[in-house]
Amino acid sequence: MRPRLPLAAGVAAARAAGRLSRLAGAGGGTTIPGKLLNVLDPSAVGRLASQLPQGSAIVSATNGKTTTAAMVAEILSPQLRLAHNSAGANLLSGVASTLLSANGADLGLFEVDEAALPDVAGRLRPRALCLGNLFRDQLDRYGELELVAERWRRLVGDLDPDAWVVANADDPQVGDLARDRKGVHFGVDDPRHGSSGLQHAADSKWCVRCGTPYEYAAAYVGHLGDYRCPACGHARPPLDLSARAIELDGLNSVSFDLVDEHGSMRVRLPLPGLYNVYNALAAAALAGVLGASREEIRSGLERFSAAFGRFERIPVGERSLLLLLIKNPAGANEVVRTLVAGGTPSLAVIALNDAIADGRDVSWIWDVDFEPLFERLDRVVATGERAAELALRCKYSGFAEDRIEVMPDLDAALDRGLELTPAGGELCVLPTYTAMLRLRGIVAERGYVKPYWERAA
Amino acid sequence: MKISVGHLYPEYLNIYADRGNIAVLSRRAEWRGHTLEVQAIGMGDAVAAGAHDLLYVGGGQDREQALVSRDIAGKGEALRQAVEAGAAVLAVCGGYQLLGHFYRDRSGAELPGAGVLPLHTVAGDRRMIGDVLLECELEPGDRRTIAGFENHAGRTILEDGAEPLGRVVAGFGNDGESGFEGCRAGRVVGTYLHGPLLPRNPWLADWLLAQAIAHRTGAPAIFEPLGDALEDEAHRVAAARARSRGGRGAR
Numbered sequence: 263m264r265p266r267l268p269l270a271a272g273v274a275a276a277r278a279a280g281r282l283s284r285l286a287g288a289g290g291g292t293t294i295p296g297k298l299l300n301v302l303d304p305s306a307v308g309r310l311a312s313q314l315p316q317g318s319a320i321v322s323a324t325n326g327k328t329t330t331a332a333m334v335a336e337i338l339s340p341q342l343r344l345a346h347n348s349a350g351a352n353l354l355s356g357v358a359s360t361l362l363s364a365n366g367a368d369l370g371l372f373e374v375d376e377a378a379l380p381d382v383a384g385r386l387r388p389r390a391l392c393l394g395n396l397f398r399d400q401l402d403r404y405g406e407l408e409l410v411a412e413r414w415r416r417l418v419g420d421l422d423p424d425a426w427v428v429a430n431a432d433d434p435q436v437g438d439l440a441r442d443r444k445g446v447h448f449g450v451d452d453p454r455h456g457s458s459g460l461q462h463a464a465d466s467k468w469c470v471r472c473g474t475p476y477e478y479a480a481a482y483v484g485h486l487g488d489y490r491c492p493a494c495g496h497a498r499p500p501l502d503l504s505a506r507a508i509e510l511d512g513l514n515s516v517s518f519d520l521v522d523e524h525g526s527m528r529v530r531l532p533l534p535g536l537y538n539v540y541n542a543l544a545a546a547a548l549a550g551v552l553g554a555s556r557e558e559i560r561s562g563l564e565r566f567s568a569a570f571g572r573f574e575r576i577p578v579g580e581r582s583l584l585l586l587l588i589k590n591p592a593g594a595n596e597v598v599r600t601l602v603a604g605g606t607p608s609l610a611v612i613a614l615n616d617a618i619a620d621g622r623d624v625s626w627i628w629d630v631d632f633e634p635l636f637e638r639l640d641r642v643v644a645t646g647e648r649a650a651e652l653a654l655r656c657k658y659s660g661f662a663e664d665r666i667e668v669m670p671d672l673d674a675a676l677d678r679g680l681e682l683t684p685a686g687g688e689l690c691v692l693p694t695y696t697a698m699l700r701l702r703g704i705v706a707e708r709g710y711v712k713p714y715w716e717r718a719a
Numbered sequence: 720m721k722i723s724v725g726h727l728y729p730e731y732l733n734i735y736a737d738r739g740n741i742a743v744l745s746r747r748a749e750w751r752g753h754t755l756e757v758q759a760i761g762m763g764d765a766v767a768a769g770a771h772d773l774l775y776v777g778g779g780q781d782r783e784q785a786l787v788s789r790d791i792a793g794k795g796e797a798l799r800q801a802v803e804a805g806a807a808v809l810a811v812c813g814g815y816q817l818l819g820h821f822y823r824d825r826s827g828a829e830l831p832g833a834g835v836l837p838l839h840t841v842a843g844d845r846r847m848i849g850d851v852l853l854e855c856e857l858e859p860g861d862r863r864t865i866a867g868f869e870n871h872a873g874r875t876i877l878e879d880g881a882e883p884l885g886r887v888v889a890g891f892g893n894d895g896e897s898g899f900e901g902c903r904a905g906r907v908v909g910t911y912l913h914g915p916l917l918p919r920n921p922w923l924a925d926w927l928l929a930q931a932i933a934h935r936t937g938a939p940a941i942f943e944p945l946g947d948a949l950e951d952e953a954h955r956v957a958a959a960r961a962r963s964r965g966g967r968g969a970r
Contacts, residue, residue, distance in 0.1 A: 406781060623868045623870065627736070628738060628739030629738070648953075653953075655918075658739070658742040658743055
């Protein structure tokens with residue numbers, strides 16, 4: 263058996279590796295120190311986390327975890343020093359790296375990959391866990407939705423009974439996890455914005471108890487909504503925190519009443535889309551159980567600017583880029599819906615990569631309801647490693663082939679998009695994850711945006 | 720000409736972008752002056768004799784597949800009659816398994832299938848996930864390749880006399896061992912390959928449409944080629960992916 267290294271020795275070696283990684287130009291060093299630490303001392307994450315005076319909180323979800331965690335950070339940061347993996351490194355290695363550089367932090371705030379969650383939560387022993395949603399995503403990597411849900415169920419069962427579980431009541435798989443324990447249920451309560459039918463890509467259509475199709479009084483985003491099983495009665499749990507009177511203001515903002523047992527307050531979130539209302543609800547509920555006041559929650563949400571790559575606006579000379587990350591059908595559908603509601607642009611650059619972080623299986627693009635966007639666009643620039651596949655997605659939706667430009671090289675596609683955008687205009691770019699990182703890198707190299715690890719600091 | 724497609728369980732089996740396959744069939748028919756009429760065939764619906772020139776079954780997660788298993792077994796007789804009468808069939812992934820005799824899960828329990836194809840499937844320990852490239856010859860002397868993506872834990876065993884769809888060039892295939900993928904019986908094609916399958920393999924879409932027209936008229940259609948530069952490029956990229964990172968079956 264290997265002798266256990268003193269915690270300090272492993273920590274020092276791992277920190278040095280992070281500096282080396284940045285010096286070598288290999289990126290932000292957001293995962294390498296953590297990887298090394300976990301090899302040198304597998305128990306280090308748990309021990310470092312136990313040194314945080316106020317413990318840890320975790321956010322997980324298929325969609326919105328980066329944005330939700332960034333909102334919580336905005337709410338809490340005036341009062342608390344946070345150890346927060348804001349650069350999106352959300353596996354165990356990213357959490358470990360964040361803990362390594364967490365000098366003097368009061369509280370750990372971590373977004374965690376949904377598949378890595380059981381392992382990471384077992385080590386961090388969080389005082390609060392926020393579970394946002396489960397959508398079909400990267401079946402080649404995560405396996406089927408049911409498997410992830412089952413792992414989450416077991417994880418919640420193993421949590422400290424005093425730990426809070428903050429759960430999205432509108433997701434049938436997730437809402438059940440906060441029942442019969444110390445928990446908060448959040449959800450949307452505004453049927454004007456719902457539909458009674460589900461989208462093509464809807465996932466959890468069948469009752470988690472008996473398998474009968476749910477009936478929806480209102481479906482808001484994918485399968486998120488006010489559901490009820492006509493056979494066994496399994497239904498959305500009562501909401502502890504809800505959003506009502508939602509007003510969407512195009513691509514700029516969304517306002518809503520944030521309602522809990524203490525009353526109602528109006529919040530204007532400077533991000534568009536119904537899906538960001540869910541992110542704000544998750545953030546408000548989690549910040550609340552961590553001790554934030556109502557006023558801190560409201561002002562934090564109203565100060566919030568986008569998390570990187572998620573509805574992020576970047577000025578590029580006389581033009582600007584609007585980066586809208588797409589990574590799975592449910593998330594991409596909301597991006598499309600928000601773009602269409604906000605007045606669709608005439609041009610979009612869409613970037614499809616197929617690295618592990620994007621999902622090697624690109625079939626998901628065929629499950630996205632791109633049609634409302636394609637119907638309104640004059641031109642599409644398809645880019646990324648699987649640009650041709652994306653072009654086929656356009657072509658077989660009925661989009662004229664001579665209005666599709668295929669440019670696999672991201673640099674060239676960005677230039678082409680900017681060339682087609684008039685001065686003073688905004689170019690909409692819809693990239694998958696690694697394409698988004700690369701595009702931000704290209705813009706940073708040109709001097710327009712800080713690299714992601716500096717912005718995160 | 721009107722080509723009638725019966726889409727089995729679209730509410731349940733649609734996980735790997737099955738509507739992409741339908742869109743490709745529909746557009747390519749339309750570009751040749753034909754009209755594809757797609758009808759959903761759901762739980763409890765009868766499969767009317769002679770009503771469909773082409774039947775399509777897509778893939779689902781385990782839960783959905785279990786939900787439709789008994790229903791499709793009940794439709795087995797009608798489906799076999801449709802195939803005997805010359806209807807074409809494309810079944811992908813879960814749909815491919817469901818057309819066999821049965822699926823045996825890890826506990827040993829058997830879910831019945833439609834018995835349209837001479838094969839059965841047994842749950843395996845490891846998932847076979849990755850890009851795939853096949854070589855096949857649906858018409859004598861006409862060698863083609865098919866590029867797709869597979870993601871299955873089931874190992875499909877072809878029974879005596881069954882003909883595979885193709886030989887695995889790169890990837891796992893039916894069971895990760897035999898070196899074969901899919902099953903083909905006359906106008907019936909079953910395969911694990913999604914991606915979706917047809918956009919990047921347009922010749923196969925055309926072959927299926929020709930078979931469907933043959934069911935209607937008695938003679939296979941001869942199609943003028945279409946401008947498939949994008950399709951060919953997507954095929955080239957997907958084939959290169961399979962060669963560089965597809966799973967390896969023992970051969």
